[in-house]
Amino acid sequence: MQVADRHVVYIHYTLTNDGGEVLDSSQGGDPLAFVFGAGNIIRGLEKALDGKAVGDKLNVRVAPAEAYGERDDRLIQEVPREAFQGVDEIQPGMAFNAQSSQGPMRVVVTAVTDELVTVDGNHPLAGEHLTFDVEITEVREATTEELEHGHVHGPGGHHH
Template identity: 60%
Template structure:
């Protein structure tokens, strides 16, 4: 069976950056399962998975535009230290939830200088090429429930 819409694909992956540093991997753990065609993985990888089958091993480079996007300057803000009331210690790399008119987003402290804190709401991998090494381990038809819910259900079903 080939990966196509309304199939569940399971795969092992190793994700590296342009320098070859490993950013994430399923090695030594469970493979990742996703419902194909609903945007459960980055678009460039989903396109590369189309038509693949069990046993396929391949490498793909996903551009920022087909991955986590290009950095959006509108998601970078400089706020006063006082905006972090109740937080004694701040450090670059710390993550917080910020409230926006569109809802909560995750932000990371990018810089702290002169009582001002620069926060970045871009995905940490925005602007980066994503190098995936893939091994497809399973492909099956999605259940009606999975298709209706838009995601994979685990063994024994999924309860909302």
């Protein structure tokens, strides 16, 4: 069976950046399971998997535009420290949920002074070229419930 829309795909993968640093991997664990065409994985990887079959191995380099986007300096802001009511100690690396004009977004603290906190709303991998070493281990038709929910149920997927 080939990878196509409305199918569940299971892959083992190792994700690295341009420096060769391993950022994530399914090796030694369960394969990643997702509904193909439901937007569960980055666009560039999904395009590369389209039409492939069980046993296929790929090395895919994905540009930022088809991964997590380019870095956007408009998503870096200085916020008054008072905006962090109830947080005693604010340190770089801490993550918070913030309200934006597009709805809720995750921001990471990058700098702290006595009066200002700098936050970055970019995805941590924005602007990065990503390389995936992938092996397709299983492909099956998605169930009606998986298609309605937009994610895989059962082993390797979501449990309700």
